Amino acid sequence: GLTRPEFDVLGTLRRTGHELTPSEIARETFSSGAAVTKRLKQLTERGLVERRGDTRDRRVAHVRLTDAGRELVDGILPEQLAYETTVLSAVERTRQRELADLLGELLGQLEGRLGLPR
Numbered sequence: 001g002l003t004r005p006e007f008d009v010l011g012t013l014r015r016t017g018h019e020l021t022p023s024e025i026a027r028e029t030f031s032s033g034a035a036v037t038k039r040l041k042q043l044t045e046r047g048l049v050e051r052r053g054d055t056r057d058r059r060v061a062h063v064r065l066t067d068a069g070r071e072l073v074d075g076i077l078p079e080q081l082a083y084e085t086t087v088l089s090a091v092e093r094t095r096q097r098e099l100a101d102l103l104g105e106l107l108g109q110l111e112g113r114l115g116l117p118r
Contacts, residue, residue, distance in 0.1 A: 005031065007076065009039050010048060010065065014073045019052070019062040030110075048072060 002010070012028045013020060020028070026036045040063060043049045048069035054060035065073070088096055 002072075002076070005029070005035065006039050006043060007073075007080075009036065009043060010069055010073045011077075013049065013063065013065045014070060014077075019064045021060055021062060025063065043069070 008029045008031075009025055012025055016028070022036050022040060023033060025031070025040075026033050029036070031039075040049060040051070044051060047066055049063050050066055051061045051063050054062060091099065
């Protein structure tokens with residue numbers, strides 16, 4: 001019942017293991033702020049994420065997974081990984097390593113250009 005972009009938001013929160021601001025989520029998912037705002041609204045309404053206001057700056061929100069959100073991601077992840085393994089099984093092992101290296105290089109360049117910490 002999730003869209004891919006919604007799963008990306010939930011997965012990002014699960015991967016980091018801590019609260020993130022909407023702008024941090026936007027950077028991590030390479031999404032616009034408006035898109036993240038829309039996704040967070042939908043995910044909050046479904047009880048999968050919670051927002052908490054910042055005590056020092058009322059304009060800032062902190063987002064975290066709820067228990068239901070964590071359970072959903074943890075339930076979907078094995079299925080998603082199995083799907084990706086199936087897709088990649090058609091590609092020879094050495095080519096898979098080349099692909100992983102190239103994608104890692106691309107990600108490093110993108111993060112460097114965008115000034116993103118890793």
